[in-house]
Amino acid sequence: MSINRDEALEWIKACVEILGENRDYLTQLDAAIGDADHGANMDRGFKAVMGKIPEMSDKDIGTIFKTVGMTLLSTVGGAGGPLYGTFFIQAGMKTAGKMELSLEDWTSAMDAALSGIVMRGKAELGDKTMVDALTPALNALKQAMTDDLPLNQALKNSAEAAREGMVGTIPLVARKGRASYLGERSAGHQDPGATSSYLILKTAADTWSNS
């Protein structure tokens, strides 16, 4: 019941694919309440990550996550760059030197990743941001640890919680980022950042379904 280095890389590769497939979808969500660049930015960033796969493939999981974070930081731009960059760099620091992740390792990596995002973006739960998907996802992982669930079930619960959090952003009024300028008009739209966060966690659950 663990994720090994090769499986960690598989997740990253699957993210490249999923974010490429959802490029137009994320951009459409962003066009409604932001500036219509989230899909293009994430796709550009993860395509750049794909180019780094060869140099990461013999490294530990911490190095892989950190390399992904540094690459996103220098290629995504917008708010997504520093936020997802921080997400992966923090997760990488927590998993430094590891060749295998237990549920506990993954949970503490996600805990550090979310704390990093909150510190950088200063968003709170309910501000209509990626925090609204990531917070319930982390809580689900912690609950799974308490309940002693197997890793793959924990990941599944976590992705489902992220999905609920993402859908839960629809009625919210944005208080952070460009969507906040819409005020009440931002209600009724799903947050693109919460959506990309869900996609990334859903991809983890799918890639590691046998872990």
Next chain:
Amino acid sequence: MKKLINKPDDVVMEELQGIVVAHPDLVKVHFNPNFVVRADAPIKGKVGVISGGGSGHEPMHGGYVGYGMLDAACPGAVFTSPTPDQMLEATKAVNGGAGVLHIVKNYTGDIMNFEMAADLARAEGIEVVAIVTDDDVAVQDSLYTAGRRGVGSTVLAEKVCGAAAEQLRSLEQVADVCRKVKAWGRSMGMALTSCTVPHVGKPTFDLPEDEMEIGIGIHGEPGRTRMKVKSADEITEMLMEPIIKDLPFKHGDEVLLFVNSMGGTPPIELYIIYRKAYEIAQKSGLKVVRNLIGPYITSLEMAGCSITMLKMDDDLLKLWDFPVKTVGLRWGM
């Protein structure tokens, strides 16, 4: 989408390639990470002044690199903030040992990317002060939003801070000039049409033929109200009123009046707006002592304009009149 481009993904890169061959006397362009830098940087003992932001607002910021204004500018993708590695490398390239000022427009992405760059630069021993411009009075509720957006005042801040740095003032003194512009400048814009981001391919927002958006942001962020198009004089009143109401101005103050094109509005219309704005300023007891009229902070091909008023004092006047030699602004030399 009809645009004079080759491929949407190549827009910024090919623009930079054009700048390389057009203005070698003024600037150098560093690629990967991308930034435009003064041809004679770094200048020993001078504070470096840098800015950056999404592309699509030309001539801001790359067009303001040169003597008496910016030392470097970092262009992001269209309407997307640049990345920390760009600002870090630009900061290092302009550091003449006296520290570096970052002029940052108030957008979530810009702030986060510049903050990370400043942290990295400080870790390398470079003194960095960042000032955030946030002059857009269209944003009324700044408590529950990301706050007022940085718009027209940014251009004015880059001009006067660049002059102050050229006079070899200290980093803290140059930063104080920037803080003054932040405190004394107010702006409001409007759009007659949307713009089209090249990699999106369709207009950012729908604006019917006979309607306009008052209070628009420079990326097409929604403003205060949408209504039927009115006369130039009425539109000018709608922009000037909230600016004057918000300004810490009093009767007899001297101001710089800046009428800016969003990209698609021609000079002939800007002068009609300026004429009325000047009249309103005078009636309000403000003395217009300097002006700037033209496309200086644009939003691609959006039709519309913005008005910025900056209260001036003797120091700001001297800094404004100080020689400048950039692609976008050039006088006194």
